[in-house]
Amino acid sequence: MIFERLGEGDLPIHTARLARALIGCTLVRETAAGRTAGRIVETEAYEPGDPASHAYAGKRERNASMFRAPFHAYIYRIYGMYWCFNVASEPEGEGAGVLIRALEPLEGIELMRERSGSAAPRDLCRGPGRLARAFGLDRLLDGRALLLDEELYLARRVGAPPRVGTSRRIGISRAAERRLRFYERGSLFVSGPRSLSP
DNA sequence: TAGGCGATGCTCT
DNA sequence: GAGCATCGCCTAG
16 A cells, blocks of 8 residues: 655644544554554544643653644553553644544554454554554654654545544543544544444 | 453652 | 553443
């Protein structure tokens, strides 16, 4: 499969708009072991001044990538055992990001299986922890520039334009009522309770 | 299908 | 010491 990289000007520099625009786009990871790629089907926006955002309390060592220029990767450890992958989304110094929550696997399914242990194709990238595991994402890739990097990058949509739905974000307690989760309607690869994806 | 809960290690208070 | 942008396994219905 040929993936056409996204470049400067292809994506909005605005957190909620970016979270919506990324639905349908492709995430690609190239390694010596092979290539994995998936269609982004679910995202969440963490805006400047958002009490639920890791950037809310200010810049720290862990969240420094959120304060970098747009489209840098912010990858952090959660619950002691999983990694989550975000895209920095505002001008340098602002502190915001888009969490990528689920992908529809397009290429490298066997490699994803090797990284994940046995898992049904539908479950390989359904949820932020699982997609990070399937793509082998960890702290080493934190801070990569996703429009320039050779190993981890964003590419153009493959297939039909998505129908995008919104809902509350999953797994947070503060500012939980804001509808900042975006997902592809009808996709079997979206995470979360069914009640959030009608 | 839904809900409860333990695993596990940072980060922040 | 509490809380956490999660997941997988268990039970109940």
